[in-house]
Amino acid sequence: MLYDAHNHLQDPALAPHLDEIAAAYAEIGLKRAVVNGTCEADWPDVTALARRYDFVLPSYGLHPWDAGNRSPAWFDTLRSTLDANPDASVGEIGLDRWILDRARPDDPQLAGLRRAPLPEQIEVFRAQLALAAERNLAASIHCLDAFGALLEVLETTPLPKRGFLLHAYSGPTEMLPQFIKLGAYFSFNGSFLSAHHARHRDVFRQIPLDRLLIETDAPAMSPPAGYRTHAFAPPDEKLNHPANIAAAYAPIASMHGVPDGTLADSALASIRRLWDGAADRR
Numbered sequence: 001m002l003y004d005a006h007n008h009l010q011d012p013a014l015a016p017h018l019d020e021i022a023a024a025y026a027e028i029g030l031k032r033a034v035v036n037g038t039c040e041a042d043w044p045d046v047t048a049l050a051r052r053y054d055f056v057l058p059s060y061g062l063h064p065w066d067a068g069n070r071s072p073a074w075f076d077t078l079r080s081t082l083d084a085n086p087d088a089s090v091g092e093i094g095l096d097r098w099i100l101d102r103a104r105p106d107d108p109q110l111a112g113l114r115r116a117p118l119p120e121q122i123e124v125f126r127a128q129l130a131l132a133a134e135r136n137l138a139a140s141i142h143c144l145d146a147f148g149a150l151l152e153v154l155e156t157t158p159l160p161k162r163g164f165l166l167h168a169y170s171g172p173t174e175m176l177p178q179f180i181k182l183g184a185y186f187s188f189n190g191s192f193l194s195a196h197h198a199r200h201r202d203v204f205r206q207i208p209l210d211r212l213l214i215e216t217d218a219p220a221m222s223p224p225a226g227y228r229t230h231a232f233a234p235p236d237e238k239l240n241h242p243a244n245i246a247a248a249y250a251p252i253a254s255m256h257g258v259p260d261g262t263l264a265d266s267a268l269a270s271i272r273r274l275w276d277g278a279a280d281r282r
């Protein structure tokens with residue numbers, strides 16, 4: 001049984017393909033996918049998906065890219081969305097210095113977004129972490145180029161007792177013990193199988209099996225061509241098909257020198273620790 005610990009099925013780019021995705025999921029034996037809302041506007045879409053498909057585990061959060069465009073009511077809306085969806089967790093939340101320091105001013109992915117400075121991102125992130133802690137809900141965390149700030153926030157904010165997920169972890173190996181001590185799990189993304197991501201694979205070899213999850217971040221972060229098991233027809237062939245989750249399991253199992261089944265069992269145990277009965281229910 002396969003689980004996708006982090007994706008974005010609510011992305012409008014996937015809307016025309018949902019039935020195809022559901023059929024592909026049934027074929028590969030996917031049990032649940034954690035679907036992460038990223039802004040106030042897409043939270044109702046995540047809820048609608050959770051009502052439509054049993055495999056959707058809904059999660060709601062304000063992504064650091066969207067922090068700068070939040071409305072004054074964002075936090076109340078987040079709270080009431082969580083109230084209305086008892087299986088829900090918190091995410092995608094986090095910190096991103098890439099948008100401030102490295103992204104091009106005209107990057108089309110960031111069009112129309114006000115890029116919130118780091119202190120503002122920290123304030124938004126901290127509020128959501130504290131909310132996850134208050135309700136002991138799993139938190140799914142994005143971090144790019146801001147691992148020092150991330151550690152500092154995690155060390156000084158209440159955290160969910162059940163732990164939290166650092167999705168598509170791209171931080172250094174040396175910080176793993178500090179994050180693990182605080183309750184971190186780490187999700188491996190199939191895009192890390194690309195030739196130029198050797199550093200990420202080295203980091204993931206050092207992550208203990210009982211802290212390791214598998215994700216796609218679909219429709220983003222496509223695995224390299226040789227590892228893609230699923231693709232959409234043109235013009236959407238560049239999107240990461242969510243059923244590519246199957247392709248990420250075997251390589252990370254072999255990187256750890258364990259049979260595929262051992263990895264699947266340990267990933268399932270971690271999913272259950274983070275998402276509880278919601279991972280099995282329905």
Ligand SMILES: [Zn+2]
Pocket residue numbers: 006007008036092142217
């Ligand atoms: Zn994501």
